[in-house]
Amino acid sequence: MREILIVGGGYAGFYTAWGLEKKLRRGEARVTVVDPRPYMTYQPFLPEVVAGSIEARHAAVSLRRHLHRTRLIAGTVTDIRNAEHTVTVRPADGPDHQLTYDILVVTAGAVTRTLPIPGVGEEAFGLKHVEEAVAIRDRLLTSFDRAAALPHGPERRKLLTVTFVGGGFSGVEGFGELLSLATALVGRYPELGADELQFHLIEARGRILPEVGDRPGEWVVRTLEKRGARVHLNTQLVSAEHGHVVLSSGEEFETGLLVWSAGNASNPVVRNHTDLPVDERGLLTVRADLRVGTETAPVENVWAAGDDASVPDLAVHRPGAHTVPNAQHAVRQGKRLAKNILATLRGRDTRDYVHHSLGVVATLGLGRGIFQYRRLVIKGFPAWLMHRGYHVLAVPTWERKVRVLAVWATAVLYGRDIVSLASVQQPREAFVSHGNPRRGEKSVDATEAKRAGVKRAA
Incomplete structure (x- = not known):
C-alpha cells in the first residue's frame, strides 16, 4: 500500500x-x-x-x-x-x-505577513483563524461595556477606537463587518453616542481591494467614509506601542483594538x-x-x-x-x-489546472457588499445577498450549510448575539481568585458557610 x-x-x-x-x-x-x-x-x-x-x-x-x-x-x-x-x-x-x-x-x-513595527507584536490581532475572529469580536464588546462606565475622556475615546492595517479582502471585509456591529451596538448603550466611534483603515497603497477595478474600489472607500470610518491611503503604520498609533502621514491617535491584515507570506x-x-x-x-x-x-x-x-x-x-x-x-x-x-x-495522464474566475464578491457589513465580474459591478444589498449565497454553497458539507443558514434565519428574527465571552480566554480566573484561597486565608464563601453552620447549631 x-x-x-x-x-x-x-x-x-x-x-x-x-x-x-x-x-x-x-x-x-x-x-x-x-x-x-x-x-x-x-x-x-x-x-x-x-x-x-x-x-x-x-x-x-x-x-x-x-x-x-x-x-x-x-x-x-x-x-x-x-x-x-x-x-x-x-x-x-x-x-x-x-x-x-x-x-x-x-x-x-x-501565514500572516508581519513587519518589524514597534508594538504590533504586542498589541495586534491577526485575522486568519477562528480564534482570532472571536477574540476581535469579544474585545470590541468588552470595550463597549468598559467605555459605558467611564466619563468622557481619553480612556473612553481609546476604547471606542478601532484600527485595521491592510486594505485587502480580509481587511476590508473584517473592517466593514466590525463597523456594522459597532454601529448597531451604539443603540443598546444610551451612555454612548455614534459620534464617539472612531474606525481607521490604513493601507500603504493608493487604493483598497486590488482584486476589483479602480472605480469600484473608490466606491467602497466612499461608502466606508459615509458610515463614519477614516480610510488612510498611501499611509503606513510607523508604531503602535501601548496602543498609541503613529502613521507615516504624521497623524497620531490612541486605539483600543488593532487588527493586522496586511497580506500573506x-x-x-x-x-x-x-x-x-x-x-x-x-x-x-x-x-x-x-x-x-x-x-x-x-x-x-x-x-x-x-x-x-x-x-x-x-x-x-x-x-x-x-x-x-x-x-x-x-x-x-x-x-x-x-x-x-x-x-x-492508475497509469493515466494528468490534466492541467485551469479555472476561469467567477468574479469577486465582498461583504462590507450587514446588508452591504460589492460584486464584480469583468465589467459587471453590483453594489449594496444585492451584492451582499450574492456574497452570502455563494459562500453558503461553497462551504463544504451539507451539515455546515444547514447550521449556517439556521443562524442567519435566527438573526433575521432576533438580531445579532451581542454577548461577549472574553472571559473564556482565562477560564480558571474565577476559580483561582475566589474558590482557592492562599494558605492562611479563608475565602468569602468559606467564611459564610462557617457562619451559617454556627447559626444552625444555635
Missing part, C-alpha cells in the same frame, strides 16, 4: 484528502493528513464571525467528522526532506518524529526548511498539473497547491501569470490534485 502524506489540512489539503477518500480503492493507498488544528477554517466566514453573524464553530469544518478513512496527525511539519522521503513532525506533546511517504502533497498554506517550512524547489517569493515551484517542479524537471511523486504554491494561471493567457492565493482557487486545486494523483496511481 502506497503512503500519501498531505502536509496541511486547509482548503487544498482537505479537498485533496476528501477527493482521494471517495475514489481510492481498498488497499490502493493510505492517506495521512498532518495539521496542528483538527479542523479546516472556512476563512471567507471569518468577517461574519467577527460581527457575530455566524457562530464561530460553524466557520470550522471538522477533519475527523468528514475524513473517515484518513489518518489524522495533530502536529506541525517543521522540515521536509524529499531526498529521504521524510518529513519531521512536531506534535503538541512529546518529541519530534519523522514520517515517511511515497507520495507527498504540500498544502501547508500561507509563504509558510516557513516551505520557505526555509525543505529541499524542494521554491521561487523568489518563497513559494513552491509548481507545474500546471500541480506537480512540483518545472516542465523540464518535475519532482517525482511530489505535488502542491493552495497559498504556498506558485501555480501557473492558464486562464489569463499571459506568460508568467500565476493564480492568486484565494479560496476559489485553493478549493478547485485540491479537487484537481486528488484526480491527478489517482490518475498517476
Whole structure:
C-alpha cells in the first residue's frame, strides 16, 4: 500500500484528502493528513464571525467528522526532506518524529505577513483563524461595556477606537463587518453616542481591494467614509506601542483594538526548511498539473497547491501569470490534485489546472457588499445577498450549510448575539481568585458557610 502524506489540512489539503477518500480503492493507498488544528477554517466566514453573524464553530469544518478513512496527525511539519522521503513532525506533546511517504502533497498554506513595527507584536490581532475572529469580536464588546462606565475622556475615546492595517479582502471585509456591529451596538448603550466611534483603515497603497477595478474600489472607500470610518491611503503604520498609533502621514491617535491584515507570506517550512524547489517569493515551484517542479524537471511523486504554491494561471493567457492565493482557487486545486494523483496511481495522464474566475464578491457589513465580474459591478444589498449565497454553497458539507443558514434565519428574527465571552480566554480566573484561597486565608464563601453552620447549631 502506497503512503500519501498531505502536509496541511486547509482548503487544498482537505479537498485533496476528501477527493482521494471517495475514489481510492481498498488497499490502493493510505492517506495521512498532518495539521496542528483538527479542523479546516472556512476563512471567507471569518468577517461574519467577527460581527457575530455566524457562530464561530460553524466557520470550522471538522477533519475527523468528514475524513473517515484518513489518518489524522495533530502536529506541525517543521522540515521536509524529499531526498529521504521524510518529513519531521512536531506534535503538541512529546518529541519530534519523522514520517515517511511515497507520495507527498504540500498544502501547508500561507501565514500572516508581519513587519518589524514597534508594538504590533504586542498589541495586534491577526485575522486568519477562528480564534482570532472571536477574540476581535469579544474585545470590541468588552470595550463597549468598559467605555459605558467611564466619563468622557481619553480612556473612553481609546476604547471606542478601532484600527485595521491592510486594505485587502480580509481587511476590508473584517473592517466593514466590525463597523456594522459597532454601529448597531451604539443603540443598546444610551451612555454612548455614534459620534464617539472612531474606525481607521490604513493601507500603504493608493487604493483598497486590488482584486476589483479602480472605480469600484473608490466606491467602497466612499461608502466606508459615509458610515463614519477614516480610510488612510498611501499611509503606513510607523508604531503602535501601548496602543498609541503613529502613521507615516504624521497623524497620531490612541486605539483600543488593532487588527493586522496586511497580506500573506509563504509558510516557513516551505520557505526555509525543505529541499524542494521554491521561487523568489518563497513559494513552491509548481507545474500546471500541480506537480512540483518545472516542465523540464518535475519532482517525482511530489505535488502542491493552495497559498504556498506558485501555480501557473492558464486562464489569463499571459506568460508568467500565476493564480492568486484565494479560496476559489485553493478549493478547485485540491479537487484537481486528488484526480491527478489517482490518475498517476492508475497509469493515466494528468490534466492541467485551469479555472476561469467567477468574479469577486465582498461583504462590507450587514446588508452591504460589492460584486464584480469583468465589467459587471453590483453594489449594496444585492451584492451582499450574492456574497452570502455563494459562500453558503461553497462551504463544504451539507451539515455546515444547514447550521449556517439556521443562524442567519435566527438573526433575521432576533438580531445579532451581542454577548461577549472574553472571559473564556482565562477560564480558571474565577476559580483561582475566589474558590482557592492562599494558605492562611479563608475565602468569602468559606467564611459564610462557617457562619451559617454556627447559626444552625444555635
